[in-house]
Each structure stands twice: as structure tokens, then as C-alpha cells.
Amino acid sequence: MTGAFLAPSSRGRVWRRFRKRWLSLGALGLLGLLFAAAALADELASDKPIAARVGGHTWWLPNLTRPLELRADTVQTLRARLNRDQGDWMVEPLVPFGPYQTYSGQSAERPSAPPWGPDSDHPLGTDEVGRDVFARLVHGARASLTVGFVAVGLYVLIGLLLGLLAGYYGGVLDAVVSRVTEITMTFPTMFFILAVMGLVHVKTLVPIMLVIGLTRWTDVCRLVRAEVLRLKTLEFVQASRAIGASDLRILARHLVPNAMGPVLVAATFGIAGAILIESSLSFLGFGVPPPAPSWGELLSQANRYLTHPGAWWLTVYPGLAIFATVTAFNLVGEGLRDALDPRQGA
Amino acid sequence: MSPAEPLLRIQGLCTRFETDEGEVPAVDGATFDVWAGRTTGLVGESGCGKSLTALSVMRLVPEPGRICAGKLLWHGEDLLAKSAEEMRKLRGDRIAMVFQEPMTSLNPVFTIGDQISEVLRYHRDAGRGDARRRAVDLLAQVGVPDAGRRVDDFPHQLSGGQRQRVMLAMALACDPELLIADEPTTALDATVQVQILELLARLQRERQLGVLLITHDLGVVAESCDEVVVMYAGRVVEVGSAAELFSTPAHPYTAALLRSVPGRERGRGPLEVIPGAVPNLSRLPPGCRFRARCDRAISVCETVDPPLEPKRAGHLAACHAPVIPP
Ligand SMILES: Nc1ncnc2c1ncn2[C@@H]1O[C@H](COP(=O)(O)OP(=O)(O)OP(=O)(O)O)[C@@H](O)[C@H]1O
Ligand SMILES: [Mg+2]
Numbered sequence: 001m002t003g004a005f006l007a008p009s010s011r012g013r014v015w016r017r018f019r020k021r022w023l024s025l026g027a028l029g030l031l032g033l034l035f036a037a038a039a040l041a042d043e044l045a046s047d048k049p050i051a052a053r054v055g056g057h058t059w060w061l062p063n064l065t066r067p068l069e070l071r072a073d074t075v076q077t078l079r080a081r082l083n084r085d086q087g088d089w090m091v092e093p094l095v096p097f098g099p100y101q102t103y104s105g106q107s108a109e110r111p112s113a114p115p116w117g118p119d120s121d122h123p124l125g126t127d128e129v130g131r132d133v134f135a136r137l138v139h140g141a142r143a144s145l146t147v148g149f150v151a152v153g154l155y156v157l158i159g160l161l162l163g164l165l166a167g168y169y170g171g172v173l174d175a176v177v178s179r180v181t182e183i184t185m186t187f188p189t190m191f192f193i194l195a196v197m198g199l200v201h202v203k204t205l206v207p208i209m210l211v212i213g214l215t216r217w218t219d220v221c222r223l224v225r226a227e228v229l230r231l232k233t234l235e236f237v238q239a240s241r242a243i244g245a246s247d248l249r250i251l252a253r254h255l256v257p258n259a260m261g262p263v264l265v266a267a268t269f270g271i272a273g274a275i276l277i278e279s280s281l282s283f284l285g286f287g288v289p290p291p292a293p294s295w296g297e298l299l300s301q302a303n304r305y306l307t308h309p310g311a312w313w314l315t316v317y318p319g320l321a322i323f324a325t326v327t328a329f330n331l332v333g334e335g336l337r338d339a340l341d342p343r344q345g346a
Numbered sequence: 347m348s349p350a351e352p353l354l355r356i357q358g359l360c361t362r363f364e365t366d367e368g369e370v371p372a373v374d375g376a377t378f379d380v381w382a383g384r385t386t387g388l389v390g391e392s393g394c395g396k397s398l399t400a401l402s403v404m405r406l407v408p409e410p411g412r413i414c415a416g417k418l419l420w421h422g423e424d425l426l427a428k429s430a431e432e433m434r435k436l437r438g439d440r441i442a443m444v445f446q447e448p449m450t451s452l453n454p455v456f457t458i459g460d461q462i463s464e465v466l467r468y469h470r471d472a473g474r475g476d477a478r479r480r481a482v483d484l485l486a487q488v489g490v491p492d493a494g495r496r497v498d499d500f501p502h503q504l505s506g507g508q509r510q511r512v513m514l515a516m517a518l519a520c521d522p523e524l525l526i527a528d529e530p531t532t533a534l535d536a537t538v539q540v541q542i543l544e545l546l547a548r549l550q551r552e553r554q555l556g557v558l559l560i561t562h563d564l565g566v567v568a569e570s571c572d573e574v575v576v577m578y579a580g581r582v583v584e585v586g587s588a589a590e591l592f593s594t595p596a597h598p599y600t601a602a603l604l605r606s607v608p609g610r611e612r613g614r615g616p617l618e619v620i621p622g623a624v625p626n627l628s629r630l631p632p633g634c635r636f637r638a639r640c641d642r643a644i645s646v647c648e649t650v651d652p653p654l655e656p657k658r659a660g661h662l663a664a665c666h667a668p669v670i671p672p
Contacts, residue, residue, distance in 0.1 A: 170409075235450040241406055242445075243438030243465045243516060253464075257455045 014261075017339035024335025027328035034325060038141040045135035047074040047098030052090040054078055063093060074101065095123060097132035099139040099293045115311045125313035127301050133317055136293035140318075143287075143294040144325065147205050147212070147278040148271040154213030156267050159220025164251055164259075166221070167228025177221070185218045189277065194286060203289040208281060212274050220266055227259035261340040268333035272326040279322050295322050351422060352379035353524055353556040354403065359416035361395070361402045368628045372398045372411070374580040377654060378573075382523060385550060385557040387571030387588065389564060389603070391624055394577045396560045400526045403558075404443055405433050439469040442517035446529040448509035452501035458485070458512045459497035465519040484515040489545055507538035511545065518549060524556045531566065543570055564607045568592060576600050579624050579635040582654055586661035594671040596663035598642045634666070642667045 019025060043050055046063035048070060053059075062070050070078075075096035082088045114130040116122060124133040166177035193211045200207055231237060232255070240254055281287040282296030283303070290297075295318045302314035361373040373395040380386045388396050401407050403418055405425060418425035420441075425433065437443075445451045452461060462484055463477035472480065478497065485493035488511040501509060510530060517525055527546065531539040547570055550557050559571060567574055567588060574591045576584040576599065584597040595601040602620045622639040625631065634640070634647040646666050654664040 235445050235447050236453045238406065238408075239443075239445055239451045239513070239516075240453070240464075241437070242404055242443040244434050244436070244468050245438075245464070246434060249468075253456075254453050258453070 014336070014339045018335050021335045021338065024331045027331035027335070030324065030328045031332065034141060034328075035145070037138050038145050041138040041142060043093055044138045045095040045097060045099065045132065046093045047096070047101045049075055049078060049096075050091040050093055052078060052088075054081055054088050054090070055083070056086075074098075095132060095134050097122070097135045099135045100131065100291055101135070102129045102131055115314060117311070118313055124317045125311070127298075127314060128304075133298070133313060136298055137295070137317060137321055140293040140295045140298060141321070143205060143282075143292070144275045144278055144322075147209055148274045148329075151209040151212035151216070151274040152267050152270040154209065155215075155217035155270065156220050156263060158213065159217035160224055160256070160259075160263060162217070163221040163224025164228055164255060167225040168232060168247070168251060168255065174225075177225070181218045181221050184215060187215045189215045190280065193277070193281060194284075197281070197286045203287075205278070205288060208278060208287065212277060216270065216273075219270075220263055223262050223266055224259050227262060228255050231255055231258050262337075265333050265337040265340065268329055268336060272329035272333070275322070275329070276326055352419075353382045353421070354380040354558075355417075355419040355422075356380075356399070356403070357417040357419065359399065359402055359418065360414045361398050361407055361411055362414050363411045365410065365628070370627045371580050371630075372627060373402060375416070376577070376580075376582045378575045378582055378585050380524060380556050380558050381573075382556045383550075383554040384572040385547075385559055385570055387567040387574045388558060388560045388577065389562060389567055389574060390577035391562065393624055395580045396562075396577055397528050399577070400443065400528050400558065400560055403526065404437060404441065406437075435469070438465050438517075438522075439520045440522050441524045441526065442520070442522040443526040443528065444510070444513045444517050444530045446532050448506050448513055448533060451513055452509055454501055457498050457500055458504070462497075462512070462516050462519055465516055469520045480519065481515070484519055485512070488512070488515045488518070488549070489541075490515070505538075506534050507542060510534060510538075510542050514542075514545065514549070518553070521553065522555070524558065525550075526558045526560070528560045529562070530559075532561070532563075539566075546570065564603060576603070579630070580627060581635060581664065583636065583665070584661075584663045585654070586663075590658070590661050594658075594661075594669075596657040596661060596668040597636075597665045598640050598667075598669055599636050600663075601669050602639075634664075642669070
């Protein structure tokens, strides 16, 4: 996806160089898995089967469509009603629990109250109300990645636009943009979000994404501006003017593709930062609304249940997820930066 | 056979830079014509305002420069009176320009085919396929071998000479009437230089192009120009046919320039270097700008800036004490 922004001539070269860094390559692979997990969250962990035929009725993808007739059913209740002699069958998700599901068929038979540690039913254990940690992790990945990409997408757009205009037109416009950039840079994003969340009372990810997007564009803007200032003195920009290119064409066709490399690197690091911000906020209880899963929210659960000193799985797995994802984005960013460095050979 | 009206008549062109150290009159009252089907050479030392004259014609003077006086009569119509949009439509279509540095004049991130097509898409509304076919065609015309394959190459895959051919293909894409070539061969090595100049001459003949060839190589001028315009410190000091100017230069500066060229018929005499340096444009002394370096300077030269006047038929010079032909 990101490759589409890069200029065609550099794509092959950048990839060849990126490929040589096995650590970054591995990180990219890990991120690929993470995207797959977030995209297939309902196939990996759901309270409804992927497909089933029960009592003469066949359902395809009830885990996604959530049909009314199966409203009260879970994989566990269906399992109990399954009559294989009559041709019933069921394709279960990898982990047969949804992210909100507090009750499972087996929980009644368990000797103690949750949280339960990892076992064959719950590979990563459950939280204090018996919700499956794996299910909440894969569904929580959506929140983290959404915040990361939307917030960063927003600020790349803002930064790119302002940086281009300031660098290309210079003069008063440049002065205004530069001052606004400097002022915006002094905003502490975290406290700003806390203040906004305190004011707006909407407990969704939207204000978080908006605030990150509206306060963090400064680095991209400064990068792009500097790059445009450099590029616009190059002869090919003058040459494209000499063939009758309009300002818009020069900006879109000649400056953006050439300035995109460093922006991509900054964006990759930025996604890691945004994911951390979201986790921190959810940890503090300012993120997703309570029952919804997110990695930070999982950690905050763990924090509340430190009364169960043995329940290590509540901290370790979400912590690992955050750590691995942020590290992977940073490694990919570093790999990209090195691969784009023109001082390195082909 | 020459048409009655020049393609481009530059009249009293002044282009200034507003800098902290004051105004720099980089081009000061330049006046000369460029004719269809002929090559006009623009020569002079580095910094005398050749490129700026060309950029003024394109109306692409870089900040903080400004065209502050004069007329640029294109088929009799003043380019300076045209709107930005009208000017944009002329650039690359009727008036094309080739720059000195073929290594940086092409966008590194697009194929050369893309960049040639771009011109056609701007000015001819050509579709993708059409533009591409034309690009291959043009590449073949400017002598890029294996054009069908080369069209998908990126600039870094080409040699300097080939890139300059690509620049020429771009410039010629819309069949312009005037081609401005700003030192098109300076960055190339000698054999490639000759090839590019031959190509330029051939294209010019085939298409009856008016060419404004900027160079500081008098050898190049002798080979390829019909008329020559000599500039010194922002002023046009001599205008004439190449033959006239080379055999009987009127301005002492032109004469000195000719004496400083190695080879040719003058080759056996000692090679001269013009003493002194070009004056600082922001602090010009009164009178003739060449005075301090001139061996023919007389007292009027110190007070009166000589106007550009006919010295012989079709031969103008700005000098109070022109060189007398032997
Ligand atoms: N940005 C600028 N600010 C101030 N003065 C400038 C600027 N650009 C050019 N000049 C002045 O304009 C003069 C003419 O420049 P120009 O590029 O036309 O020279 P040239 O004859 O093409 O020289 P060359 O042979 O080196 O290409 C220079 O002497 C310089 O003093
Ligand atoms: Mg020049």
C-alpha cells in the first residue's frame, strides 16, 4: 500500500535494499501477520461458528452476519445441540470465544472464579469476568491499527499539504505556516487529548485520532517543506515549467513523489507513536468505551486485578502485543529510512 | 527568402534582481531579433546575463528577479502583456527550452517516455497510448537507438548525451517555432558535443526552427550560428552576422574574445586572456562597462555609456571607439 506513493523508479531499488535488512524484513512479516489477524479477527476468535448446519438449518459466516436466530447461541451451546447422526456439522473459529463473551460452557465446571490461566480452552487465559484474552487481543488489534493509520494518515495529509504550499510558494504563506507549525509543536499531544476527552464526553476513538492528527503533523510539514525547498531549485522543476506545466502539476507530479520517501519513514515511526498513545489513553480509561477491547484497555484490566498476583497472562500478552507492534513499526521505519538513503549503493 | 518580421524581437529588455546589496541589473536594455529558420548565438562571459535573457523570454525569471522594462515581441505581440495562463500555453508548445544540465533536467522518478508524453498531454490533449507512440517516434528522431525500449528507461539509465537528446525530444514534441538552448553541450564531453550540435542543426533545418543558442564557446558559434549577439555585463555590445562578426569584429570586447580562442586561423599567434574581471553589477561605474578592460578606451568612454548603433550594414555595436577593420 505504501509503495504506491513512492516513485516508480525507486520502488525496485528501495525494496532490494530493504530486503537486505533481515530484522526489518522480519518486522514487516510480523506486521503482515498482525494485519491478517486484525482483518480475520472474527475467524480467529468468535462466539459464533464460521459455518454450521444445526437442526437442518445451514448458516454461512454467522460470525460475521450474526443472524437473529442464533442470537442466544454460542459455539458452546451449538456444540451441545450438534447432532452428527443427522448430518449436522460446524466449522469453529480458532478460539471459540468472542471478545465480550463472559460465560462459557465450561466455566460452570471450573473450580475457581476467573481469571483463569492459559489452558486448552483459553490459550492465553481469561480476564476477571472470564473473557478470553486471545479474543480480546485480536479484536483489540483493530482499535490499535485503526488509530495508528487514521491518525497518521490525517497528519501526513495535513503536513504534506502545508509543507508543499509553504515550501513552494514561500513568502507570507511560508511565514504563516512556519509560525503555526512552531506553535503546534508546543502542544503536548497527550495532555491535549486528555483535556479534549474530558470536554467532549464521547468515548470513541474519533477524538483521539483527530487530536493526534491535528497536533502531530508538524514533523511531516517541516520535512516536506525542506524537501520542496531543495527540489524546487533543481533544474527539472524549472524544465517542467519550461514545457508549460502548471503549479499544480509541478507540485503533484514533480515534488510530491520526490518528497514522499522521508514522509513514509516519518509516517511509519508515527504509527508506532500513535499506537502507544492510544494504548496509554485506554490504559488510563480515556480510550475505547469500557466493554470494547483494546490493548491499553486490557493492560488497565490487568492493573486493576493486580490483586491476583498470579495472573501474569493479563499483563504479559497485551504488553507483548504493544511492544512487538511498536518495535516492528519502528524497525520497518528504520529499514525504510536506510533503504531510501541515497548515499547507499543500489 | 527571410521573412519580413522576426519570430522574436527583444526590445530594451531589463531584468533586475532586488537584493540586500541593492539592485542588480542583470540584463540591461538587451535588444536583438531571432528569426525563423535561423540560429542566433548568444555569447559572453559567465554571469553576463545570457541565461537570464533566455529565462526572461520564457517569463521564468527566478525570484527575486523581475522584468522591469522592455518588450518581447513574439510575432509582433508582446509576451510581457500576456496572462500567466496564455504564457503557460506557449511554453513547451510554441517556445521550447533546453537546459545546460542534462543530468538534473529530467525528473529522476519518471521514465523518459512519461516525461516526453507529459508535454503532449499538456498541449495536445494526447491520450496515453498516442503520447507514448509519439514519444518513441521523437526519441528515434533525436537519434536515441532502440527507442521502443529506451522509452521505458529512467533518466539514471541514460548517458549525459542521451539525456540531452531526450531533452531535445521533449522540446520538439509540439513542433515549436522557437527553441532556446541554454548551453546545451557545456556539460557533455567533446565528441558528444559535436553530435548534439549536429543533431540540433539537422532538426533546425528540417523544421525551420528559430534557434537561440546560448554558449560561451565561440567555436560552437562559428560552426552553427547565422547571427551572433555578444553580451557584456548585462548589455548587448555587438550584433551581426556570424561571418561579419568573426572576420571584422567592431567591439573591442568581441575582438578580445576572438583572440582568446585557441585554434582556428588565428591559432599561431599567442593566446590572449582578457585582463581584469567583469564589474560588479550592483556597483557599475558610469560610462562604458568594458572601459576598465579596454585597450581602446578614450575619454568619452568614462562618462557616456555607448548606445548600440549600426557601425556597418547589418552590424551593430555599442562602442565609442570601434575596432577599425584592417
Ligand atoms: N538569484 C539571484 N540574485 C541576484 N543576482 C542574480 C541571481 N541570479 C542571477 N543573478 C545575477 O544575474 C547575472 C546573470 O546571470 P546569468 O545566469 O544570466 O548568467 P550567464 O550569462 O547565463 O552565465 P553562465 O555562463 O555562467 O551561465 C549574474 O551575474 C548574477 O549576478
Ligand atoms: Mg547561464
